[in-house]
Amino acid sequence: MAESNVKVLGTWASPFVMRVKIALHLKSVSYEDVEEDLLAPKSELLLKSNPVYKKIPVFFHAHNPICESLIILQYIDEVWTTSASSILPSDPYERSQSRFWAAYVDDKFFPALRRLLIGATEEDKKAALAEVVEGTVVLEGAFGELSKGKAFFGGDNIGFVDIALGSLLGWIEVIGKQCETKLVSEAKTPRLVQWADCFSAHEAVKDVLPDVDKLADFGLKLRAKILKALAPTN
Amino acid sequence: MAKSDAEVKVLGTWASPFVMRVRISLNIKSVAYEFLQERLWEGKSELLLKSNPVHRKVPVLIHGDDTICESLIIVQYIDEVWPSAPILPSDPHERATARFWAAYLDDKWFPSLRAIGMAEGEDARKAAIGQVEEGLMLLEEAFGKCSQGQAFFGKDQIGYLDITFGCFLGWLRVTEKMSGIKLLNEINTPALLKWANRFCNDAAVKDVMPETEKLAEFAKMLRGRVRATPKS
Numbered sequence: 001m002a003e004s005n006v007k008v009l010g011t012w013a014s015p016f017v018m019r020v021k022i023a024l025h026l027k028s029v030s031y032e033d034v035e036e037d038l039l040a041p042k043s044e045l046l047l048k049s050n051p052v053y054k055k056i057p058v059f060f061h062a063h064n065p066i067c068e069s070l071i072i073l074q075y076i077d078e079v080w081t082t083s084a085s086s087i088l089p090s091d092p093y094e095r096s097q098s099r100f101w102a103a104y105v106d107d108k109f110f111p112a113l114r115r116l117l118i119g120a121t122e123e124d125k126k127a128a129l130a131e132v133v134e135g136t137v138v139l140e141g142a143f144g145e146l147s148k149g150k151a152f153f154g155g156d157n158i159g160f161v162d163i164a165l166g167s168l169l170g171w172i173e174v175i176g177k178q179c180e181t182k183l184v185s186e187a188k189t190p191r192l193v194q195w196a197d198c199f200s201a202h203e204a205v206k207d208v209l210p211d212v213d214k215l216a217d218f219g220l221k222l223r224a225k226i227l228k229a230l231a232p233t234n
Numbered sequence: 235m236a237k238s239d240a241e242v243k244v245l246g247t248w249a250s251p252f253v254m255r256v257r258i259s260l261n262i263k264s265v266a267y268e269f270l271q272e273r274l275w276e277g278k279s280e281l282l283l284k285s286n287p288v289h290r291k292v293p294v295l296i297h298g299d300d301t302i303c304e305s306l307i308i309v310q311y312i313d314e315v316w317p318s319a320p321i322l323p324s325d326p327h328e329r330a331t332a333r334f335w336a337a338y339l340d341d342k343w344f345p346s347l348r349a350i351g352m353a354e355g356e357d358a359r360k361a362a363i364g365q366v367e368e369g370l371m372l373l374e375e376a377f378g379k380c381s382q383g384q385a386f387f388g389k390d391q392i393g394y395l396d397i398t399f400g401c402f403l404g405w406l407r408v409t410e411k412m413s414g415i416k417l418l419n420e421i422n423t424p425a426l427l428k429w430a431n432r433f434c435n436d437a438a439v440k441d442v443m444p445e446t447e448k449l450a451e452f453a454k455m456l457r458g459r460v461r462a463t464p465k466s
Contacts, residue, residue: 075329
């Protein structure tokens with residue numbers, strides 16, 4: 001269904017923006033893709049549509065902006081309701097489990113991953129690496145519980161947790177290469193390794209996940225920008 | 235037996251705003267529950283460690299054989315299992331707005347409130363207070379938009395955002411008492427000031443909201459313990 005009033009303000013490199021695009025692909029909703037340059041000053045549109053956080057993604061539907069990727073996902077799921085492409089499960093307990101693990105990805109796993117990317121000292125990186133690896137083991141356990149033997153956290157089809165975690169796969173690979181470690185390893189997380197392949201190959205996902213080399217190059221520039229901003233000024 | 239008839243237990247403490255959210259939600263739905271009080275300063279119970287191994291925090295909702303953690307996730311669960319007297323709005327855009335401000339309160343505003351109590355030095359204290367006041371102005375504006383002239387963020391009844399924000403009022407009042415500053419006031423936040431009283435007097439809230447005095451004493455005790463803990 002072509003929607004002329006659906007817009008995504010974001011960037012190709014952001015996992016949070018990727019989540020929104022994957023959700024729209026799942027629902028077969030077409031949208032206008034507006035690119036924000038993360039290495040440049042923030043655009044007027046961004047500052048106006050997300051004055052509280054000034055961050056992407058911003059999702060526009062009928063001119064109303066909605067911010068925060070997981071909130072956008074739930075909005076998309078509630079507006080475009082076809083059970084074939086449901087993002088959250090229908091059972092309240094299963095929904096609570098999906099929300100719990102998506103929140104874990106954002107509140108615990110992603111911050112550790114980010115610290116590993118921008119870690120200034122060897123000590124910082126070592127501590128962050130330990131946390132990230134621990135996180136993958138916890139998520140391997142969650143996958144066992146939620147998938148119930150099927151291919152995805154969402155069962156037969158990709159769902160809320162798949163999208164939340166899967167959108168990070170490009171960065172997980174880039175950061176892993178930087179640290180010369182496979183962050184999602186066969187040894188500790190065999191099910192996640194398989195899941196990652198299935199997720200990346202999914203129809204709704206494959207055109208959204210970025211090229212890893214392009215992302216690695218961008219990662220270096222982003223890291224430099226962040227470290228410069230954090231450096232004390234005299 | 236329908237799932238909604240299974241036994242309900244809430245694992246928590248009387249002082250936690252996050253636990254209060256769960257209790258208020260159950261009250262709104264007229265769902266009876268057993269309140270299992272943790273004595274967190276004495277160490278975490280076996281039940282807590284077993285039912286929330288990931289975060290080891292209260293609240294935990296135990297419903298029949300299922301356990302649910304994280305206060306806002308629990309509130310949404312309660313709203314979905316017992317659909318009468320809805321907590322979240324029905325319109326998707328209004329739901330997104332309520333979720334946005336709830337996340338803002340948890341991720342930005344409440345940490346800034348706590349930062350006032352932990353600030354060392356007058357400059358740090360002033361900066362922390364400034365941040366909280368700035369947040370309250372945003373929330374005053376949000377209240378105008380969400381309430382549409384009615385009594386609550388949820389319009390004519392308390393809803394998701396009322397519960398999320400309202401549960402922080404106890405700690406807000408303790409902070410006001412300890413800092414001597416009226417964070418909610420007639421000049422900057424007149425609508426929120428009135429809303430706060432209405433919220434605290436709501437039938438689903440008043441027996442669960444702790445008295446400011448009791449909370450202030452508890453805060454002093456906690457601070458004493460934190461300072462007494464040797465730093466390694």
